[in-house]
Amino acid sequence: MTEAGPDAGMPPRPASRPEKTSLRTYLKLFRRDILSAQPDKLYGAWMAEYRTPFFRSYLVNQPALVKTVLNERPMDFPKSARIAEGLRPLLGESVFLTNGETWLRQRRIIDPAFEGGRLKDTFPAMLAAGREMVARLGAEEGDFDVEPHASHGAADVIFRTLFSIPITHHTARAVFDEFQSYQRAQPILNLAAFVPLPKWVPRFHRRAARRGARAIRRLITGLTAERMAAIRAGTAPDDLATKIMTTTDPVTGARFSTEEMVDQVAIFFLAGHETSATALGWALWLLAAYPEVQERVAAEAATLPEVPEFSDLSKLRFTKDVFRETLRLYPPVPMMVREAACPVRFRARDVPKGAQIVLSPWHLGRHRHLWERPDAFDPDRFATANGRQCLRDAFIPFSAGPRVCTGAGFAMVEGPLFLALILRAFRIETVEGRRPVPVAHLTVRSRDGIWLRLAPRG
Template sequence: MSCPHLPPKPPSRPEKTSLLNYARLFRADILSAQPAKLYRAWMAEFRTPFFRSYLINQPALVDLVLKERPDDFPKSGRVREGLAPLLGNSVFVTNGETWKRQRRIIDPAFEGGRLKETFPAMLEAAQACVARMEARTGEIEVEEETSHAAADVIFRTLFSIPIEHEIAAQVFSEFRAYQRAQPILNIAAFLPLPRWFPRFHKREVKRTAGSIRRLITGLTADRAAEIAAGRAPDDLATKIMTTTDPQTGARFDTEEMVDQVAIFFLAGHETSASALAWALYLLAAFPEVQQRAAEEAATLPENPGFSDISGLKFIRDVFRETLRLYPPVPMMVRENVKPETFRDRKVKRGSQIVLSPWHQQRNERLWSNPDGFDPGRWATEEGRRCGREAYMPFSAGPRVCTGAGFAMVEGPLILAMLLRRLRFETVEGRVPRPVAHLTVRAAEGIHLKVSRR
């Protein structure tokens, strides 16, 4: 489907540019820093004085890196440099045996049965979101609302507290300040700095990251005390903190649990907020899609149960299509531990291997109407094939996002609850402009007219 209100792709940089200009563009918006050829290339090489970078779109190469030989392509330390003040040694940035041990402890909390157990808390957050938006109506900047809702989901499912809880509200406030201050990469991502060399993190980045970690430390310490006293609620935090590594018998200590909570909040809140906001905009821009989705949402009972979500087939496809066009995490970076050959090209050890959901999911050689919004594609054989071969909003392979299943319940649920009660329309002259910092967001926000059905 085409639509005059569909946000255009970010502008592309010239084919040739200096490292200094590339770094400047990258810090401002990683999407505009890339050349247009990436929307049709199977592979592209970028050279800097300090390292080589290879972006790969070809499905077979992506599968090699993410699924077939993931241990040979660990996460790059260059991305970690900018996020270290907040994330420490979380599962998002670790590699090797440390990462495998962390996943052995975390994964059981997000298995199918546990998702069903967290659903009531997720539903409460969705109902609270509907109530807030019903009370406002008129023109609303919806990214603020989806951020509020996604943070509420995280706190209710992780620590059994709503976003209005004093500490939860403080974490949410500090995280919004952190978002404004933190570029996706800092200088250490571009220069070969030794470990002892200062990383030049902004003062506000260090302040907000430190504040968030202190607040999370308090929540974690309180939960440890509740567990010891035998009165802890049966939520995700309790599950993770009481799970032992089946190989070593060890549990997370307080500091490591703080690292994990920080990434749950960053990944689980920031990414869901992005996807929900773009989904609401697309529904507003395509009224016929919104009408069909609203009719499906109306079939839900007043207080839906976990099993009812499986009936939201079209809304799920709307959410999947949103994740295709606006993947919250637009790029992922790996590093090869030994020499490789990609498409007859020698790739030296230590090169940066970039996998881009944004470019692969809009690749002209893989998708029909790659820049168009078409939820119906997921019901076609071609759409299902592309979904298997060239769709990775949650990454893929062993490092697939732990919360992927969680997100695919949360997103359709919140959309359905909103559509049952509210109608969304675009605002004249307010077409959002996608940019990528921590996630793909709108440069000036997403403004919609909201009214009661």
């Protein structure tokens, strides 16, 4: 890297906005990128308050307060209704949106499928998707954008592990394509979630997004109904969909209906492919930009047998730290929103009932009073006392507490496995003039893609 200034040698970070801005400018910046709409002081703040004529939001950035919201009193800080507003047409009553008893029941049915022992069952499907991705990358020549490959690969993982079908299956492909256009049609999503606008403010692209949501749900309903029939006929494969659809809630004795399962499949696909793809793209760029780290990952990958097994993942200790460090610097979900269900007092401030509570994996992961050299890419930090402490207090890319990401364990298998398979096959380099610029819409993407150049390893 050749640039001068305080960021020299550091991985890219979005510019912060000036300290004082009008609401109008803030909203404009926000629509473009929720990260560069924030002031620099958030990287050192414990709490911040946004007060406008329309809303009151509190960004909570102090580990003890984050723990209160996520771990200790999650029922007092439910998912914000504002998030549901934008996502309901696509996700219905999915576990991502529900609260209270419905959410508890759904987690009781879903969680067992993602537990350690059963995660092992998904490994062959993940491996197959990884090997296919390596083959596709091998067909690239010259400089190319790796983000579409990462999305394709992550979507392949979801379809193979959930429904035992590859992304090349016509329905899987159609869902993938519809999601791509849905995401383009839904830019208001984050704005509506973070900035509770009054009802009269026009919501953009609503019609196109609704049409997309209907199309996606129609396709997923077909897959789910087919699976329900196969379960009844005793011919269903033992994948995640079957595991979830045959699990009985130990409390109520109920299973998911086809419709409720469609809601869950929609969120598994949305939450499970875009996030993993984003993380993989950034991890590859970081490895390309830091060749000495790349060589250490490649050396670890070289110890894997030609066809690795689940137990071989224990050989990828450093690769796992690389993936973790990527999630710290580029958490795919940069911010999350909750709603205060009752008045609370945080840091000697009264937070009224109904206020939006914003949690920011992005700012917490780079907090200058918590992490040593917060902007540096240093996977070895997790072996230091500071790194270990911060892993407990200031590392929430998967959220935390009872509402932690269902797929966290799954993603921590998928990410390192894909990195190892790719680095075993290729040496990767950055492309001059193509330094990525992080921008956050649905997830933290690079504004103009993540450009790489590959060479086969001998």
